[in-house]
Amino acid sequence: MNSYPLSRFSSLESLQELYLDGTCLTNLPRYTFLSNKRLTRLSLNDNQLTQAALSAIALDLGPSLSFVDLSNNSIESLRIPGNNKIKANNTELDLSGNSLRSISKLDLVGYEETTALTLHLNSNNISVIARDSFSKMKSLHLLDLSKNPLCRRLHAGKDGAGCPALSNLTEGLGMAGTQLTNLSLSKIRWKADRLDLRMMNMLGRTGLEVLIIQGNSIGGVGEGALGNMTKLQTLDMANCNIKEFSPLAFSKRNRLRNFNLKGNKIQNLSVLDLLPKLKHLEFLDISGNGLGIQKPYFAIKKCTSLQILNLSKNRLPPKIMFHDLSSLKTLHLNSVVDRKGGFNLIDLTLKNMTSLVNLTFEFNNAYLKCDLKNASIFSAVPSLNTLSLANNSLGQTNPAILKKMFKNLGQIWKLRLSGNGLVELPLGMFDDLVQMTDLHLQVNQITTLPAGIFNKCKKLAHVNVENNKIISISEGVLWAILPTSGGSLRQLDLSGNKWTCDCDIRWFVHWLRNTRVLLSKGKQEHCNLPSDLRQLKLVDFCPAWIECDNHLLHLTAGLTSSVVAITLTSYLIFIFRWDIKYAWVIRKTRRNARLRNGYVEIPDERYAAFVSYCSKNTKWIKDELLKNVEESDDMGAPLRLCIYERDFICGNPIVDNIEEYMNQTTRVVFVVTGDSLQSRLCDHEFKVAQNKLFEKRITSIIFILHEDVDKKTIPDNMQTMMRHTTCLCWPENGTMRQKTVFWKKIRLALLR
Structure with a gap:
C-alpha cells in the first residue's frame, strides 16, 4: 500500500499504540495522525518510507509521543522537511538500518525542542559528522552510532585524530554540554594506537554514564585517559585489540560499576591493579585476554563491591586464591589453567565468600586429590546454588573423595558434571543436595546408575545423562524422584546411551511406555545390544516370558512348596482326624x-x-x-x-x-x-x-x-x-x- 487515507485513523482519538510494521508503506501524507493526539508509541519499521515521513510525524503528533520506530526504511537524512520540529517532551526515535550518510547541524534543528531525546542511528552508512552538529543538542540523552563507518575515510593516527567524524562528534557533544548519559560507538572502524585523551575529556563534560566502544581497534589505554569521566558507570571495551591498560587510567573519583574488557590482548597483570582503585566496581569481565601470570600463585583479595567476575580463557598459575570477596555472587573461571598438566581442585582456595551463588570452573582438566578430611572443598561457599564443573577430569578422583566433595552444599539448585570421564557415581554422592533441581551428567562414561542415588533429591526436576554408556535403569534409581512417589522429575534426557535389550531392562521399558515425564527424544530410544535389535525402539521391546524367568527355579520352588503344603496338611489331618471325622458325622446327623x-x-x-x-x-x-x-x-x-x-x-x-x-x-x-x-x-x-x-x-x-x-x-x-x-x-x-x-x-x- 502506498498511503493511508485521512479517514483511516481519524475516529481513533483514544489510540495510544499503533504498529504498521512491514506493510510496504512508501508515504505518510500530512494529517494522517492529526486526530491521534494521545498516541504514545508508533512503529513503522521495515517499510519504504522516506524523509517526508518525519515531517508528517512532527506536524501531526502531539507531545505525548514517546517512541517512534522508523528502522529499516529508506530515509537518507535526519532533517525534518519544512523546518518542522518534534513537539514531544520525551522522545525515542529509532532510525537504525536506514540510508543515512552524514549528520549536520541543520539536520538536528527539528529535534532541539525536545526535553529528552534518544537517537538510535546504528547500522546506517554515516561517515561524516559536522563539527557543530550537536552544539545545540543539550537534551540529547542517548546516542547510538554503532555499526556505522565513521572512521573509514582516513586511517587512524597515533591517538585516533585521523578519524574526523569521531573527533567532531566528541568535540560537539562536549562543547554543547549535553545531558548525554549513554553513547554507543561499537564497530565504527575506529583504529588508534592509544585512546585519545582529548576526545575522552570532551566526553567527560557531558556527564556520560554509559560508554560502549567494543569491536574497534585501540592499542592501549594510557595514564589518565579516562580520568575526566568521573560520572561513568559502564564502560564496554570488549574486543578492542587492547594490549596495555594503565592502572592509572581512572581518577580516584571514578564511579565505575560495570567494566568489560573481554576479548582483548592484555597479557600482563597490570589490569588487575585497577581493582583497588575501582571502589564501586560490581561487574568485571577480562575473559579471553590470554593473561600470562608468571607468579606461582594468583590472588584477588578484599574487593568488597565486586559482584560478578569473569576470568575465563586466561592463563592463571597452578594456585588460585580468592579471599574476602564478601559481595561476589558470580565467578567464571573457565579455561584458566594449562589442560595438559591438569589442575588439582585442592589448589582452588575460596575463603569468606558467603555471597557466592554461581561458580563455573570448566575446561580445566580439573580433578581432586587430597585427604578425605579435606575433600569438602566448597565448604567456604555455603550459599552456592549453581556449580558448573563440566569438561574436567573428575573421573580420576577417588570415589570416596568424590562422595564427600559435595558435602555442605544444601543450597545447590543446578550442578553440571558433564564431560568429566565419570565411570561410576558413588552411592550417597548427592545426599546433601536436597535443593537440587537440575543435574547434568551427559558425555561421561557412566555404565550404570546405582539404586538410591537420588533418594534425597526430592526436588530434582531435570536429569541429563545423554551420551554415556548406560545399558539399563532399574526401578530403584528413579523411584524417589518420580512424581508418583512424591518426587519432582519433569524431564529426563537419555539419548546416546548403550541400551541392552534383555530381561533386566523390562521395568525401564514399561516405565517408558507409560511415563508423562518429558524425554529428550520422546520415546524414540533404540536398542544397542544385541546387534540384531538395533532397529527396535525400546518401547517396542517385549521379550517372551519364557526367555526371562528362571522356570527351573520357579518349578523347584513350586514343587517344594506343594510337597511342604501336602505334608503339613497330611500331618494336620492325622492329628485332627477324629475332630474332622466327628465334625462331618455331626453335620450329617444334624441334617438327618x-x-x-x-x-x-x-x-x-x-x-x-x-x-x-x-x-x-x-x-x-x-x-x-x-x-x-x-x-x-x-x-x-x-x-x-x-x-x-x-x-x-x-x-x-x-x-x-x-x-x-x-x-x-x-x-x-x-x-x-x-x-x-x-x-x-x-x-x-x-x-x-x-x-x-x-x-x-x-x-x-x-x-x-x-x-x-x-x-x-x-x-x-x-x-x-x-x-x-x-x-x-x-x-x-x-x-x-x-x-x-x-x-x-x-x-x-x-x-x-
Whole structure:
C-alpha cells in the first residue's frame, strides 16, 4: 500500500499504540495522525518510507509521543522537511538500518525542542559528522552510532585524530554540554594506537554514564585517559585489540560499576591493579585476554563491591586464591589453567565468600586429590546454588573423595558434571543436595546408575545423562524422584546411551511406555545390544516370558512348596482326624436326625447303645460317660444310653430286662475292668450280645478299656471280638485334649 487515507485513523482519538510494521508503506501524507493526539508509541519499521515521513510525524503528533520506530526504511537524512520540529517532551526515535550518510547541524534543528531525546542511528552508512552538529543538542540523552563507518575515510593516527567524524562528534557533544548519559560507538572502524585523551575529556563534560566502544581497534589505554569521566558507570571495551591498560587510567573519583574488557590482548597483570582503585566496581569481565601470570600463585583479595567476575580463557598459575570477596555472587573461571598438566581442585582456595551463588570452573582438566578430611572443598561457599564443573577430569578422583566433595552444599539448585570421564557415581554422592533441581551428567562414561542415588533429591526436576554408556535403569534409581512417589522429575534426557535389550531392562521399558515425564527424544530410544535389535525402539521391546524367568527355579520352588503344603496338611489331618471325622458325622446327623423326648431319634431304636458295666464303675458311668454322651450339645440334642440302674423295670427278672432292653438298640458298649471280667452279670450280657451279633440284631459292639487289664484274664472269645470291633482305652491320666478325642471317638462309634 502506498498511503493511508485521512479517514483511516481519524475516529481513533483514544489510540495510544499503533504498529504498521512491514506493510510496504512508501508515504505518510500530512494529517494522517492529526486526530491521534494521545498516541504514545508508533512503529513503522521495515517499510519504504522516506524523509517526508518525519515531517508528517512532527506536524501531526502531539507531545505525548514517546517512541517512534522508523528502522529499516529508506530515509537518507535526519532533517525534518519544512523546518518542522518534534513537539514531544520525551522522545525515542529509532532510525537504525536506514540510508543515512552524514549528520549536520541543520539536520538536528527539528529535534532541539525536545526535553529528552534518544537517537538510535546504528547500522546506517554515516561517515561524516559536522563539527557543530550537536552544539545545540543539550537534551540529547542517548546516542547510538554503532555499526556505522565513521572512521573509514582516513586511517587512524597515533591517538585516533585521523578519524574526523569521531573527533567532531566528541568535540560537539562536549562543547554543547549535553545531558548525554549513554553513547554507543561499537564497530565504527575506529583504529588508534592509544585512546585519545582529548576526545575522552570532551566526553567527560557531558556527564556520560554509559560508554560502549567494543569491536574497534585501540592499542592501549594510557595514564589518565579516562580520568575526566568521573560520572561513568559502564564502560564496554570488549574486543578492542587492547594490549596495555594503565592502572592509572581512572581518577580516584571514578564511579565505575560495570567494566568489560573481554576479548582483548592484555597479557600482563597490570589490569588487575585497577581493582583497588575501582571502589564501586560490581561487574568485571577480562575473559579471553590470554593473561600470562608468571607468579606461582594468583590472588584477588578484599574487593568488597565486586559482584560478578569473569576470568575465563586466561592463563592463571597452578594456585588460585580468592579471599574476602564478601559481595561476589558470580565467578567464571573457565579455561584458566594449562589442560595438559591438569589442575588439582585442592589448589582452588575460596575463603569468606558467603555471597557466592554461581561458580563455573570448566575446561580445566580439573580433578581432586587430597585427604578425605579435606575433600569438602566448597565448604567456604555455603550459599552456592549453581556449580558448573563440566569438561574436567573428575573421573580420576577417588570415589570416596568424590562422595564427600559435595558435602555442605544444601543450597545447590543446578550442578553440571558433564564431560568429566565419570565411570561410576558413588552411592550417597548427592545426599546433601536436597535443593537440587537440575543435574547434568551427559558425555561421561557412566555404565550404570546405582539404586538410591537420588533418594534425597526430592526436588530434582531435570536429569541429563545423554551420551554415556548406560545399558539399563532399574526401578530403584528413579523411584524417589518420580512424581508418583512424591518426587519432582519433569524431564529426563537419555539419548546416546548403550541400551541392552534383555530381561533386566523390562521395568525401564514399561516405565517408558507409560511415563508423562518429558524425554529428550520422546520415546524414540533404540536398542544397542544385541546387534540384531538395533532397529527396535525400546518401547517396542517385549521379550517372551519364557526367555526371562528362571522356570527351573520357579518349578523347584513350586514343587517344594506343594510337597511342604501336602505334608503339613497330611500331618494336620492325622492329628485332627477324629475332630474332622466327628465334625462331618455331626453335620450329617444334624441334617438327618429327628428329636424324640429331647434325644436324637435313631430309626427303629430307642437307645443309642446298651451299656454293660460292673456296679463298681457306676460313679464313672454317671460322672463321665453320661455327662459326655447324653448331656453333650454338639448336635443340638444328646444321645440316649441304656443303663440298668436307671432304665430297667423294677420287679422284672434281671435276665429278662437284659434281653428286653438289648433288643431296643443295635449297639452295645462294654466297660471292661478287672471287676467286670469277674462279674457273672457282665459275662451273661456279653454272651447275649454275642448271640444277637450272630443273629445280626446287633451291628456294633464297643469296648472301653477303663483300666489296664491283664490280657490273660480276658476270655478268648472276647479277645477275638475286640480284634474286629471298636476298642477304646480310657485316658485316666491323659490331657484334656486326649479325653476330648476319646469322647468324640465314642460318639462317632454310636452314630455309625
